[in-house]
Amino acid sequence: MDELLRARLRIAEGADLRLKALRLFMSTVDMFNRTVTGQSFFALRETEQVLTELDGRTGAALVRALLAMNGGTRITAHGLSNIPSRGGVVIGSTHPTGTFDFIAHAGVLLDHRPDLKVVANREAERFLGPDCIIAVDLDRNDTVLSARQTRAGMKAHLQAGGALLVFGSGRVPGMAGGVLVEPPWRSGITRMSAACDAPIVPASANMRNSHHYYRTRKLARILSGGNEDFGRTVASLRYVSELLAKLGGSYDVHYGPVQPAGTSPERLQHLAEGLIPGLYRPS
Template sequence: MKGVDWISRTATGQAFFALNETERILLELDERTGHDLVRAVLAMNGGTVVKAHGLENIPASGPVIIGSTHPIGTFDFLAHAGALLDHRSDLKVVAGREAERFLGRDLIVPVDLDRQDKVLTARQTRAGMLAHLEQEGALLVFGSGRVPTLKDGLLIEPQWRTGVTRVSAESGAPIVPASANMRNSRHYYRTRRLAALLGGGNDEFGRRVASLRYVSELIAKLGGTYNVYYGPIQPAGTAPDLLKELSEGLVPGLYKS
């Protein structure tokens, strides 16, 4: 894998797996988790600046779901956490089990997925989401659960799942649509297209192969400046298609309608 990183770094200027970079980061983080980890990661490489727009739309207390697009991958949560942790220190994100091992239990409502991103722990995940909302916490959920593809220079966000709407309706928690103005590097989309082509035109296969670049994409974002947007609060039970439309509309020119 380090050989692949060397070739990729020589050819593109960016490692594919970023194994050496990951090792250095883990040593620097020194087993931090939770808020300390988020702040430490965002302080790397001279400091990452996250500018929040519409923060007034998120209640300072009480149960709320933040339904967001998922443009990047792992870095999406760090961007939202950088914008929100001082405003909502009780923020948790619904994310894959592997994220729990990195971020720690305090920030995660874990979900187990199969290779097609189908939820294997729907009942447990739903119970975890409801429990956090019952404790009047803030919950970040990526509506589609999948990173979008790129076509004609615009992101194509997959359809949003119904989980946000159903949990919101059951708990009575309102929903704030959200989106970060970010995209992955051209190397990510090139890898995804090539893998999909080699997989017989299967973009799902391409997405899985390209997901191996998520750590490299995260590292490449550190030290930059990013804008994160939060829209007007929506009533509990708002339909996923409307939430997706509202979230994408927060960053004109980023998503294909």
Template sequence: MAKPAKYIDIEQVIAKKSPGLRRWMPGFLISFLRSVLHEKDINHTMQVIGHLQGLDFCDGLMKHMNVTIAVEGLENIPETGGVIIASNHPLGGLDGITLMHAVGQKRTDLQFLVNDILLNVENLRPLFVPVNKHGPNGRAIAQLIEQTYAKDIPVLVFPAGMVSRMQNGEIADLEWKKSFVSKAIKYQKDIVPVFVDGTNSKFFYNLARFRKMLGISANLEMFLLPKEMFRQRNRKITITFGKSISWEKLNDTQKNHQQWADELRKQVYAMAKK
């Protein structure tokens, strides 16, 4: 009997990206990485739903993991025309999947600005617009981002650009970048704020805090995100869409673009307390 297709092989990925590093790494470390990155779970999941694309893939993944959502305020998304949907980023995996699924109930023409590394998830490429989170975007990518904002479609963004962290005893996004506000004004698109309810494990937040204490700039906790995603099995995630903020209001000269980004972030977390 032929072996099931293997969609990801950590050892091969390392060998391809850095042959020297692979030669140095002992077998037990490869096994450890396979466990931490949930190679077996990812391959099994893809064997089940790997034939699906786009929003169908989102739906299939949620069903496979027995994840359900409760959606509030879906009527705040316009049925036609362009809109920017700005959300907090609590989970680093299923928040994006469930957000696309929720928006897809109203609009199937959505696109999501994401870390360019996520283009490796080929099943979701039709929905993704890549953004380089660790350096400047090249001219082609910058033009693609501009073209995306200019379209009459829902554009989904995580303005923080990274997963929520523990801050002053509370789990919340870091500062929201102002670019989505600037684009809303430039292309005359209203913004719908979104709150996604969810948290990662205490270990995830403690690792982030510990590596910062040690002065390590590398985002080590990122390697835990596959594990954190599979922790969400059998969970219910609540997604709340707030009232839209008009681009004309955002163009108010009493606040600059960063101040509006800060204000919208506050509004999102205020939605969590209602």
């Protein structure tokens, strides 16, 4: 768990006092929240218990173990036939909740495409394992430090005929007026698919985070003087808590008609968000 916290908040090795202070703060908030509401806020203790139960599982084994917890999580796929059963393909998805987005997609895609890999922050590698991830290294300002290596990994996987899951914006959306507002999608999907002549399938999962997440994000943004990045970073401490809260539920994932290689990010975002009417702010 310490490694996940270090990666999430960019806490340098050796900054043990800062890490201990963070754990104390999170534990205190959890204890208070359990007393008042009966639920943890950051779920630090629960997360460590789950990590112990997972016993070092990664990749497909981890996904299946997580989805079997709490009586089983049901993921229903719509449009799975739109994803080719073989050959290089990019699956460009919205990113509604954080870590659980990959778990939900992988729950239905791994049987269809056992070669699935996801492009995700390096911190996810500590959780998902190195075999199913193409890692992205970020600095404190979310600037990509590993662009060349990440692009090389994506290209090699697609050229080998693999399936690649990419979250278009790379960021979990906020909420405004009761609907999600995802940042503009980056151009990486478009450029990589064009370079590898790989078709793109727009995708979206019909779910969102709890009110606690959005309230935390809003409060942190206000206290920081309107810094949206700071608000998102603070709220991201709830990602695992949000994941655990979803286990045992039922969710739908949607895959749209295949699009030509090089389709613009604006078009892909419009198509992906449109798969679930009413979840996203109309673009």
